[in-house]
Amino acid sequence: MEKAVVLYPGFIVSHFVPMMRLAGVLIQHGYAVSVALIDPAVNLDDAFAAAVARAAASMPSVTFHMIPLVESPLTPGAQFILNYLDIIARHNERFHDFLLRSSSTRGVDAVVVDSISVEAFAVTKRLGIPGYVLFTSNAAALAAFVQLPSVHAQARTSLKFKDLRDDAPLDFFGIPPMPASHLFGDIFDHPESDICKATVASLHGISEADGILVNTFESLDAPAVAALGDPRCLPGRVMPPVYCVGPFVGAAQTSKQQQQHECLSWLDGQPDHSVVFLCFGSAGHNHSEEQVKEIAVGLENSGHRFLWVVRAPFSDDPGTINAGLPNGFLERTSGRGLVVNQWVPQADVLRHTATGVFVTHCGWNSVLEGVTAGVPMLCWPLYAEQKLNKLRMVGEMGIAAAEMVASQQGLVEAAEVERKVRLAMESEEGRELRSRVAAHKKAAAVAWDDGRSSRAAFLRFLSDVESRRQPRPARSGEGK
Incomplete structure (x- = not known):
């Protein structure tokens, strides 16, 4: 009897890519995998459409189903999360129809949604299909997120919002205190806003899942993993099973794809461990033109080789990239630096x-x-849970140097860029970082070996899915 799982990854690149890695592992374990996608036109980000196209082309065993778009697409800006949650809710009926058709034909054993799409659990519960979350960040972020609704409620009751707006520490069970600004500062700045209420409801929904798969491995996240298994993490409620099944990272490109990208050929001509790689995410974060110039001067003055992915606001045309950089920068750094403003195969770099x-x-x-490449890091957190990640990377994990520090004007100045690059590339501290990240690389490499933590966690997940399996509808001709 065929086993089947439906994945519902939402429409953010950083959530979609790990979900596709999960799809590959499910197929290896004998599951038929369908990916339900709201029409990619919902997201005006070209990077998302490109990621979907790459996955569809490279994973012929996965069935991709497009859910027709309801009304208007996602609009960027400060209302992003509210808009996102509303779009998921507005597509629930069409997602319901897709699951109903799938269940009536070959059956659906489980649905896995991304952590911002938990509104879809209204559909899975109605149909009696087990619903799981793929949490694409780490165990510490999960511990903070599931506790945040109760911390928020306590703040409302005790009228502590002013203190939290002033960046008083948030206290969570099992993870170090952190400033409120490090996690969804808006919900403490504007506690009665629609964004706040929707965000808190969404975070509450994560713990309503039948289980939570986390994109991490136990040795990297040990204190937070232990906290998630402690009843004190979610007092008065039952935490669903947590499965640390990572690392799910970007897949290596094929030889043909590698040859098509100039940056890999350029790297082939550089000495080992000599290049500073700067890239600020698949979402294509745009630094201001002033910030871009400060980075350029810092890199030039450092004297080190660099590969820099610039997503500048002034143009998407590679032919005009020089317009936003200091005069003569590309000429002066020719040979030791490469600047691109397009997607690069980050995992391969x-x-x-x-x-x-x-x-x-x-x-x-x-x-x-x-981590899986064994490369030490310099931190430049921008949004979401990235400041929490920075605290742990610099602290307990020891895989990154301290954060790039901005001036009072909000700019990371050229001197700071130069200082941090030299620290990482030239100092004893930089050598220690490389040693520590190498140890984590080894642990990541064996996490999916037989008997190791991530494989064992994934097998527990499959066992859970099997135990909840419902009888299949009879097909025409079966049982005769």
Whole structure:
């Protein structure tokens, strides 16, 4: 009897990519996998459509089903999360119809949604299908997120919002205190806003899942994993099973794809561990033109080789990239630097022997790619849980140097860029970082071996799915 899982990854690249890695592992274990996608036109980000196209082309065993778009697409800006949650809710009926058709034909054993799409559990519960979350960040972020609704409620009751707006520490069970601004500062700045209420409801919904798969491995996240298994993490409620099944990281490109990208050929000509790689995420974060110039001057003055992915606001045309950089910068750094403003195969860049340091926005997918490649990091957190990730990367994990520090004007100045690059590339501290991240790389490499933590966790997940399996509808001709 065929086993089947439906994945519902939402429409953010950083959530979609790990979900596709999960799809590959499910197929290896004998499951038929369908991916339900709201029409990619919902997201105006070209990077998402490109990621979907790459996955569809490289995973012929996976069935991709497009859910027709309801009304208007996602609009960028400050209302992003509210808009996102509303779109998921508005597509629930069409998602319901798709699951109903799937259940009536070959059956559906489980649905796995991304952590922002838990509104879809209204559909799975109605149909009696087990619903799981793939949490694409780490165990510490999960511990904070599931506790945040109760912390928020306590703050409302005790009228502590002013203190939290002033960045008083948030206290969570099992993880170090952190400033409120490090996690959804808006819900403490504007506690009665629609964004706040929707965000808190969404976070509450994560713990309503039948189980939570986390994109991490136990040795990297041990204190937080232990906290998630403690009843004190979620007092008065029952935490669903947590399965640490990572690392799910970007897949290596084929030889043909590698040859098509100039940056890998350029890296082939650089000495081992000599290149500073700067990339700020699949979402294509745009630094201001002033910030871009400060980075350029810092890199030039450092004297080190660099590969820099610039998503500048002034143009998407590679032919005009020079317009936003200091006069003569590309000419002066020719040979030791390469600047691109398009998608690059980040996982392959990090695995290349020439890459020595990774300047990252601390998105968890990027952190895992750095860890699995054994590359030490410099932190430049921008949004979401990235500041929490930074605290742990610099602290308990010991895989990154301290954060790039901005001036009072909000700019990370050229001198700071130069200082941090030299620290990572030239100092004893930089050598210690490389040693520590190498140890985590070894642990990541064996996490999916027989009997190791991630494989064992994934097998527990499959056992859970099997135990909840419902009788299949009879097909025409069966049983005769």
